[in-house]
Amino acid sequence: MTNIVDWVAVDWGTSNLRAWGIAPDGSVALERHSAKGMGKLRHEEFPAALSELLDDVVAAGTVPLDVLICGMAGARQGWLEAPYLEAPTDLRGLAAGAVRPAMPDSRFAPAILPGVCQKSGADNVMRGEETQLLGLAALHPDFSGVVCMPGTHSKWAQLSGTRIDHFSTAMTGEIYEVLRTHSVLRHSLTGDLDGPGRADGFATGARTGLDHPEQLLGNLFAVRASALLSDRQPDWCAGYLSGLLIGTEIGSNRHLIGEQAVPLIGSSELCALYTHVLGMIGATGVPQDTTNIVLAGLKAARSHAA
């Protein structure tokens, strides 16, 4: 089967590679998934991974076919480093910052969008999220406020239209995983983690984190102590740890949350948890469709290209 498309939008993250063929009318003509994320590829393996994924795709216009890529493919350890834009910056500048890696397969003309860095205050970096933020701005041109992007490394970005003013990174998801797997807390987190006690543990942890984000180092140990003293089961402990970390993350960003709803960009499971915890402080989280957001961002970036 041959697929005729105008250009290809690609989200190339650490774990996964996703591509969408965009028809001349702007609709999605085809979708491809691959597990060949940046983290699994050596530098020289990127071109073949792309050719393989798009082998049956044919340009509607003149070859080569444009392939616009966002995400970790542009990291130093990725395909070709795309230097960061520095925040504060207007995300309409992403296309101008794109780099063109060498592509032996002449049917495709890939370009990789830059990430965004921040050097004022504490150093910070993002790769991939900047394109999602541009997508959010494209879909909601009047939005101005804080955006929460839950994940392994959650991002909190202050956005004004297409301008990113400031952002931070919370290692929430990764801390959960390393503590669950490698710390003394693992003794209390072995067994059925999704049992009926999880919801109560989550609510208790979230309330604790929201009220005392400055006490995280101390509150973590309650996972172990509650198992020893109060016979808390693994489901409760897992819920507590998850709630405590998310509550602490949201609690530490409370000064950024106003009356306005907070757009959430991330997996639907995580967005549901963050919406719940935001609700505990009277705030409203609005989960976004991540695929729509990424596509809108890549389309917008392409529209800004010269």
Next chain:
Amino acid sequence: MTNIVDWVAVDWGTSNLRAWGIAPDGSVALERHSAKGMGKLRHEEFPAALSELLDDVVAAGTVPLDVLICGMAGARQGWLEAPYLEAPTDLRGLAAGAVRPAMPDSRFAPAILPGVCQKSGADNVMRGEETQLLGLAALHPDFSGVVCMPGTHSKWAQLSGTRIDHFSTAMTGEIYEVLRTHSVLRHSLTGDLDGPGRADGFATGARTGLDHPEQLLGNLFAVRASALLSDRQPDWCAGYLSGLLIGTEIGSNRHLIGEQAVPLIGSSELCALYTHVLGMIGATGVPQDTTNIVLAGLKAARSHAA
């Protein structure tokens, strides 16, 4: 060589086993170390580990020889569980809470001191530190205030003479280790961690943690971002991570620190770091001799036995 002693004081922790033979005049007649900590022993291996360590020790008085033990040997997964005293409590009650495990070698009569738990507010537990706190109270009978015990799981205890009013546990040392070893931060922490940049990284991290203990989840990521953006080397990054965690721990306990000096009980390396960070907020840390403290605690506990 035969060693004649009145009784034996034992600190049986997770990683190590230490014993001191106490002469009839109260002086230390002999000292023994072993790597047979609680974490390496199955339940039934404790008696042989003790017999082996004390094989050449002979009671000065009538046999059997009293062996008074504090620490993790009394945990559920240790030799015999010694139920916790519940804080607030007077530590002069430790001896009355001791349990006597079965000992096939009839030359020795071991007793294990209890730990202390806390159920008001967040659940918490300690095993071993309570005996050190009793030792501090014995050596400084007029002390009243907060005591900091830096380590894998740092304890902060509010002590009034021999009474422990409240305590908390910060997982500072363990978080450092799991992040250094298992998180994305490990990429920035490989190489010479003790180079000349470590002191500057430590001071920067400590200041950040002291000023914003509520931002720990966000500030941790600066280790990675500083390596990527500001070419920070592994020594600086390791110092920053260590300083950030210790600064956050001390910052979150700032409300407990008054005009009075803070006794520090822990390794000399850690106590030096904590003294430095306490100095950054105008407080004074006073490192204690840990061996003296443990011995004073075991002696005091023995003196309170009926």
